[in-house]
């Protein structure tokens with residue numbers, strides 16, 4: 001069963017068509033990768049799915065809901081969360097507060113309730129704090145909750161971003177280059193962690209990633225973009241052996257991960 005269906009998705013920036021008539025279907029509780037060279041349109045694709053940009057054409061469907069025209073916070077409420085290629089944390093507040101900020105969008109009291117600190121808002125905040133802590137434990141950062149985010153090592157900052165995303169209880173998690181800047185050990189741990197999240201949280205995960213070893217190991221389905229166009233889709237072994245992908249774009253060593 002599919003959870004995300006993107007059809008004829010198109011986004012232009014002036015004369016450049018960054019995403020060009022792309023069709024992508026993501027199966028529920030699968031791990032899917034979107035790959036492609038620099039500038040292929042991968043992040044723009046995420047930005048279209050999450051409402052950062054509106055498409056010039058096409059549709060993005062989450063289950064039975066069309067997301068076109070919705071704002072990012074509305075899409076977040078529908079169950080999509082993401083992390084960013086360049087980590088986006090609030091560096092001068094604590095690890096716990098970073099997750100709390102992510103949760104605020106989902107609290108019923110809203111900003112006025114928070115300012116007025118009504119009893120129900122205080123209860124909600126307390127619960128949110130507990131939940132934030134639970135998610136930090138889940139990603140292995142429970143002992144660092146009072147650290148300022150900027151003091152965390154790189155791999156931990158990426159985990160914090162994931163905790164913040166998970167705290168919104170998504171059905172679909174989009175990870176933009178989660179292994180970027182990680183050493184081989186951190187990448188291996190990340191691979192295991194992505195599997196764990198899918199199994200334990202019944203999550204659907206879509207990742208953009210340049211680390212082909214990780215992509216080939218983890219993905220059930222891979223979509224390949226080049227100059228905004230989808231040039232291939234299939235299982236890792238199909239992508240590995242796809243002539244278009246090998247010759248026109250990735251190069252043999254890149255697809256084999258050698």
Ligand SMILES: Nc1ncnc2c1ncn2[C@@H]1O[C@H](COP(=O)(O)OP(=O)(O)OP(=O)(O)O)[C@@H](O)[C@H]1O
Nearest residue numbers: 013016018036037038039040041042043044045085
């Ligand atoms: N806001 C924008 N305004 C103008 N051009 C943009 C904008 N965002 C992206 N682009 C352009 O769209 C194209 C696709 O960019 P995008 O960031 O989606 O590629 P990508 O596949 O994610 O690349 P990378 O692997 O380098 O992150 C690029 O040519 C980029 O310069």
